[in-house]
Amino acid sequence: AQKVTQAQTEISVVEKEDVTLDCVYETRDTTYYLFWYKQPPSGELVFLIRRNSFDEQNEISGRYSWNFQKSTSSFNFTITASQVVDSAVYFCALSENQAGTALIFGKGTTLSVSS
C-alpha cells in the first residue's frame, strides 16, 4: 500500500533560520513520483517540485532544496533563510501511476515563520 508520512505537524521558526520538512513514503512500485505542494492561508495548493524514482539528484531552487534518498524512502524539503511569506502548510505527495492519476498526500506540516 502507498502511504506518505509527515511526522512534523507544526514547526515554528524565526526569520532567517533554516528549516527542514521531513517526508517518508511507502510504495511497492519501482516507478513512482514524489511531489511537494505549498498551501498558503489563501488555501490554494501551489506546486513546488516533482521527482521521479529514478532521479536521486538533489535539487536546489533559490532558497528551496530537496533531498531524495531511496535508501531511506525519504524526500525532505529544506528552506534556507526562511521568510514570513514561507508560512504555510506544506504537503508531500506520492503518485505510483506514470500518467499521474491519484496523488496520495501526507497530512502536511504547518510552518510558521515569525519576524
Next chain:
Amino acid sequence: DTGVSQDPRHKITKRGQNVTFRCDPISEHNRLYWYRQTLGQGPEFLTYFQNEAQLEKSRLLSDRFSAERPKGSFSTLEIQRTEQGDSAMYLCASSPRTSGLKQFFGPGTRLTVL
C-alpha cells in the same frame, strides 16, 4: 488569469439537502481530478477524468456522490442527501495531456453541512 476555477467558493447547507459544485479546468487540460480535504488533513483523492471519461474512483466516493464531465471541459460534483461528515473543502485540479504528473489546483469549495 486562466487557472482552475471553482464555484461556489463556499456553500452552507442543511443535512439531507443536495449540493452541486462546478470546476472549470485550465483550458485544454484533458485530465481533471477531484479531492476532498478535511481540517488538519491532506487532500484525499475522490475521482479522475480523462476528457469525458471517468477513469478512476476512490472508495471514498460513496453512492451519494456523483461526478460528471459531459463535454470534457468543466466538471460537476454532486452530493446527495448531505451528511455532517461531508463538511470539507472540495478541491479540483487539472493537468495537461503532455504532463499528467503536475496537477494544478483550484481554490476549492468549502462545504459546511449543518
